[in-house]
Structure formats: C-alpha cells, structure tokens
Amino acid sequence: MDVQALRSQIERIDTLPTIPSVLRKLLLIIENPKVSLNEIGSFISNDLVLTSRVLKVVNSPIYGFPGRVSSISQALILLGLNVVRGMLLGVSVFEAMQKTMLGLWEHSLGCAVTARIIAKRKDLKEPEEVSVAALLHDIGKVVLGLKFPDEYKKIMSDAETKENFIFDAEKNHFNINHADAGAWIAQRWNFPRSLVEIIEYHHKPHLSKNVPVQTAIVHLSDILVRAKGFGFAGDNFVPAINSSAWQSLDLSETDVKEILKEMEDSLSQAEDFLLSDE
Amino acid sequence: MSNTKTVVVVAKDMVLTSIIDRILKDSYRVVDFSNIQSSLDYIYNSTSDMLIIDIGVGTDDLTIRILNEIKGDPIFGQLPVFAIFDDNFVIPEWNCLLVDDYLRRSYLEMELLTKVSLCINRAERMVDVNPLTRLPGNIAIIKQLQKRLDSGEVFALAYADLDYFKPFNDKFGFSRGDEVLKMLGRLILNTVKGRQPHGSFVGHVGGDDFVFMMDLEHIEETAVEIIDNFKRIIPIFYDAEDRANGYIESVDREGNKKRFPLISISIGIAHNKAKIFSHYGEMAEVASEMKTHAKCSGGSCVRIDKRQYTVAG
Numbered sequence: 370m371d372v373q374a375l376r377s378q379i380e381r382i383d384t385l386p387t388i389p390s391v392l393r394k395l396l397l398i399i400e401n402p403k404v405s406l407n408e409i410g411s412f413i414s415n416d417l418v419l420t421s422r423v424l425k426v427v428n429s430p431i432y433g434f435p436g437r438v439s440s441i442s443q444a445l446i447l448l449g450l451n452v453v454r455g456m457l458l459g460v461s462v463f464e465a466m467q468k469t470m471l472g473l474w475e476h477s478l479g480c481a482v483t484a485r486i487i488a489k490r491k492d493l494k495e496p497e498e499v500s501v502a503a504l505l506h507d508i509g510k511v512v513l514g515l516k517f518p519d520e521y522k523k524i525m526s527d528a529e530t531k532e533n534f535i536f537d538a539e540k541n542h543f544n545i546n547h548a549d550a551g552a553w554i555a556q557r558w559n560f561p562r563s564l565v566e567i568i569e570y571h572h573k574p575h576l577s578k579n580v581p582v583q584t585a586i587v588h589l590s591d592i593l594v595r596a597k598g599f600g601f602a603g604d605n606f607v608p609a610i611n612s613s614a615w616q617s618l619d620l621s622e623t624d625v626k627e628i629l630k631e632m633e634d635s636l637s638q639a640e641d642f643l644l645s646d647e
Numbered sequence: 648m649s650n651t652k653t654v655v656v657v658a659k660d661m662v663l664t665s666i667i668d669r670i671l672k673d674s675y676r677v678v679d680f681s682n683i684q685s686s687l688d689y690i691y692n693s694t695s696d697m698l699i700i701d702i703g704v705g706t707d708d709l710t711i712r713i714l715n716e717i718k719g720d721p722i723f724g725q726l727p728v729f730a731i732f733d734d735n736f737v738i739p740e741w742n743c744l745l746v747d748d749y750l751r752r753s754y755l756e757m758e759l760l761t762k763v764s765l766c767i768n769r770a771e772r773m774v775d776v777n778p779l780t781r782l783p784g785n786i787a788i789i790k791q792l793q794k795r796l797d798s799g800e801v802f803a804l805a806y807a808d809l810d811y812f813k814p815f816n817d818k819f820g821f822s823r824g825d826e827v828l829k830m831l832g833r834l835i836l837n838t839v840k841g842r843q844p845h846g847s848f849v850g851h852v853g854g855d856d857f858v859f860m861m862d863l864e865h866i867e868e869t870a871v872e873i874i875d876n877f878k879r880i881i882p883i884f885y886d887a888e889d890r891a892n893g894y895i896e897s898v899d900r901e902g903n904k905k906r907f908p909l910i911s912i913s914i915g916i917a918h919n920k921a922k923i924f925s926h927y928g929e930m931a932e933v934a935s936e937m938k939t940h941a942k943c944s945g946g947s948c949v950r951i952d953k954r955q956y957t958v959a960g
Binding site: 434438446447450 | 779833836840841880890
C-alpha cells in the first residue's frame with residue numbers, strides 16, 4: 370500500500386477503543402452521580418484512549434477554537450460535566466488491543482508520569498501538557514494495530530525474532546512508522562500543533578522546531594521507562610538517547626538520579642491504577 | 648398586554664380562509680388577507696407571530712418573490728412562514744421557496760393547530776441566540792431578568808466583560824478574538840451550571856459582555872471560579888513568545904505602541920436582597936456599576952454590591 374492510501378485509511382479512524390480494565394473502572398466513575406470534574410479529569414489523564422477522545426472533541430470546530438487545547442483540565446472546563454459523561458459512555462472495548470500489545474498502556478502511562486517529573490524539574494510552565502503528549506506519543510501504535518491487526522501482529526513477531534526495533538519493523542512493512550501514523554491522526558483530530566510535533570518527532574527530537582524541550586522530555590521519558598522495564602512498547606531494546614535531546618535538556622547527574630528515584634514511587638502508583646480491579 | 652399570538656393568513660380561496668379561521672380562532676388572533684401585497688403593510692407595521700400562506704399551481708411568481716424578500720430580510724426573516732399546499736402541488740427546491748414548514752390541504756383539520764403552535768414555539772426558541780456563542784441574546788436576557796424581578800424571588804445578576812480585549816483583537820485579528828469569546832461563553836456556562844445546575848441562566852449580551860443569574864448564595868464563589876478557570880485557559884490563545892513574556896505589544900487608542908497585559912476578566916454583581924428593583928434596567932445598572940469598580944482594581948476581579956439600602960416608604 371502506498372503512503373497516501375495508508376494515510377487516508379488511518380485518517381478514517383473515528384475513535385479508538387480502550388482496554389477492558391480501563392472500561393470497568395470508567396463505568397464505576399460514570400455511574401457515580403457525585404463524581405466531580407476533577408476526579409473524572411485525573412482518571413482520564415491516566416488513559417491514552419480517553420485522553421485522545423477528550424482532546425479530539427474539545428478541538429473540533431463545533432466549539433469554535435480548534436487546535437488550542439492540549440490539557441485535560443482545560444478541556445473539561447470547556448466541555449462541561451454533561452458532555453464529558455456522555456462522551457465517556459460511548460467508549461468501546463477492543464479485547465484484541467490488549468493482546469496485540471500487552472503493556473503499551475503501562476508504557477504510555479509510565480511515560481506520562483515520567484515526563485511530568487522531568488517537566489517540573491525543568492520548571493516548564495505547563496507540565497500537564499508535556500505529560501499529555503507523553504501519554505499519547507505512541508498513539509500511532511494503537512492506530513496501526515487497530516486498522517491492520519494481522520499485519521501488526523506480524524510486525525510484532527518480526528521485531529521479536531529478527532531482534533529489530535519496533536519502528537524499524539514498522540518501516541519495513543508499511544514504509545512509515547508509528548510516529549508518522551500518530552502525527553497523522555493527531556492532525557486529523559485538530560490537536561494543537563505542538564502536540565502533533567511531539568508525537569511525530571519523539572524518536573527524532575532534533576527535528577522539533579517549535580517545542581524542542583518538550584519533545585526531548587518525551588523522548589527521554591520513553592527511553593527511561595523502557596530502561597526501567599515498565600510496560601512494553603513493542604520491542605525489548607533500550608535505544609540510545611539522542612544527543613541533541615541531552616543538550617536541550619541540560620540535566621546534571623544529580624538531576625537524573627533524582628528523576629529516577631521519583632520515577633520509582635510514581636510508577637508503582639501508576640501500576641496500581643492499571644492493574645487494580647477497583 | 649395580551650399574550651394572544653397573531654397569525655397572518657394570506658389566501659385567495661375564501662373556503663380555505665374560513666377553514667383556517669375556524670381551526671385557529673380559539674387560540675390565536677387571525678388576520679386575513681387575500682393576497683400577499685395587501686398583507687405587507689400589516690406585516691411591516693405590527694408584530695405578527697406567524698404568516699400562513701396558501702401556495703398552489705396558480706400562485707404567481709410575484710407572490711413567491713415577495714415572500715422570499717420578507718424571509719431574506721434580517722428583521723422579518725425571523726417571522727415563521729407556514730405554507731399550505733394543494734394536495735397535487737409539486738414542491739420546488741426549498742431555496743426557491745423560503746418557508747419554515749408546510750401542510751397539505753387534506754391534513755388541515757388534523758394537524759394545523761398543533762403544527763402552527765410548534766412552528767411558533769420553535770421560532771421563539773431560536774429567535775434570540777447570539778450567533779457566535781449560541782447563548783441567549785439580549786432580548787432573552789431582558790425577558791429572563793424581568794421575569795425574575797416580577798416574581799419577587801431573591802437572586803443575583805452578574806455582569807462580566809474582558810479587560811485588554813481590544814489590543815488583543817488589534818494584534819491577532821478578530822477571528823482569534825472570536826475564538827476567545829466562544830471559549831469564554833463555554834467557560835461561563837459550564838462553571839455556572841456546574842455550581843447550580845437548575846435555575847441558573849447564562850446569556851451573551853454581545854461583544855465581550857456576558858451576564859449570568861443565579862441564587863445569591865452561589866454567585867460570588869462561581870464568579871471567583873470563572874476567574875480562576877479563565878486564568879488557566881487564556882494563555883493558550885497567545886503565541887508562545889507572548890505567553891512567556893506575560894504581555895503583548897499593540898497600539899492604544901491614540902495609536903501609540905504600548906505593552907498590554909494578557910486579557911483578564913472583570914465581574915460585577917447586583918442582587919435584590921437589600922434593594923427592590925422594579926425594572927430590569929435598574930438592576931443591570933447596579934451590576935454594571937459594580938463591574939466598573941472591579942475594573943479599577945486591575946487584573947481579574949469580582950465586586951458584589953454590599954451596600955445597605957434603607958427601605959423607602
């Protein structure tokens with residue numbers, strides 16, 4: 370399939386299904402009449418499918434300010450409780466998703482947690498936006514796995530048997546990788562330009578023009594979470610950290626040590642969120 | 648003032664006119680004309696609530712043209728037009744015949760009364776929304792305010808507008824300014840409805856002027872929450888550089904280049920607990936006065952009327 374045809378196939382995706390464990394918790398939240406917007410918000414911020422759904426709606430032209438909102442708390446203020454509840458009711462489950470890439474949810478959540486830690490350490494004004502970008506950075510994998518389940522299974526096993534990086538295996542098969550696919554869908558859904566850029570360049574942070582620091586943070590988070598062995602992102606390798614990312618982040622040895630220490634606690638909390646049944 | 652709605656009927660056929668009159672006369676004031684030309688003077692000079700027009704194979708082009716001109720006029724386009732077609736009439740493209748609803752002759756007895764009432768009802772619902780935010784506009788706001796004053800219930804009225812909105816518009820253009828207004832409408836609506844889901848009201852007067860009405864005990868905290876939410880969201884409407892600076896460069900009213908802070912919001916609140924208002928204008932004036940006080944303090948701010956009024960008489 371040529372790239373244009375592939376792109377239009379992917380752009381036709383309307384919503385992403387989530388995994389069963391998230392849906393179970395979601396239903397509990399929706400059925401609780403006393404739940405506040407803040408509680409719903411912190412729940413949504415833990416799941417890449419729900420987050421992408423909320424951002425898609427709030428950035429749609431209907432509300433009149435497309436491409437502006439990249440944080441969940443802002444989105445919820447603008448959508449309102451009723452719209453958010455209604456939207457969450459329509460979430461579907463895709464059992465196969467969990468099977469296709471067991472561990473991707475943990476990986477994404479781990480990256481979101483880590484990116485927030487680094488963003489705060491770097492004194493960024495909007496750590497939540499970086500955290501959202503980290504949560505969504507691998508959305509291309511969900512999209513490819515959903516649209517081409519059989520091919521993607523083959524790519525996964527290729528990555529395993531030939532000991533390839535997942536993005537190389539994707540490239541061999543589709544001529545594009547998940548970063549491209551993710552950027553396409555993010556653009557299609559009117560996500561803010563900065564968010565699209567981070568998704569597109571999380572493996573090549575030196576190419577980011579408008580948000581180099583944020584992209585470098587997501588890039589580094591991706592690698593640190595892999596190094597910790599938290600979740601699974603399609604292959605078992607820990608790629609090298611891009612040198613320009615190091616430069617733009619300018620982290621000292623103490624910084625890195627403390628980031629790693631903070632990650633320990635936060636990741637075990639994240640694990641509780643995904644694995645617990647309540 | 649009588650609340651009976653006026654329906655203008657234009658029909659050549661006397662039999663049709665008498666059927667319509669009989670069906671509607673208990674619920675509406677019906678005014679008959681035998682052709683559209685003679686009805687124009689009435690339509691242009693009095694407030695009618697609906698125009699019913701008989702259209703069939705014999706209807707001339709002039710009638711259709713006049714009808715389309717009425718519907719094309721921004722003021723009279725609001726008037727709902729209801730067509731009655733002969734049973735064998737072939738319906739043309741709707742953009743050549745500007746009507747809001749229709750009925751075939753043989754259904755008159757069964758449907759006319761309910762259809763007319765639905766059509767008027769729908770027109771009233773849609774007549775006064777601000778096209779930008781889809782919030783109720785001026786007429787609906789005044790109606791709501793007067794209704795509350797007449798009922799004698801204690802409530803509060805807040806008046807909100809933006810500071811430094813003009814330099815923002817000058818720098819970024821009105822289309823980005825409109826985005827801010829749409830965001831603000833949504834933000835106020837959700838914050839108000841979040842605090843008081845029932846019995847609250849949000850309207851858009853126009854431009855950057857918004858009002859909301861709520862129970863007195865909720866309104867101050869709601870206004871503070873609106874300001875907090877606004878502060879969290881407004882930066883995304885600026886470019887990264889301005890966000891980092893915390894100000895923009897634009898020109899003032901005299902045309903001089905100047906630095907302006909990011910947009911903030913001022914809210915003034917009036918209530919009828921200590922002072923009785925009989926006319927909506929008086930209460931709006933107090934809210935507006937409070938808003939002016941809020942503006943003087945610089946940055947986003949709320950001011951509520953705390954004066955003790957001595958009850959006259």
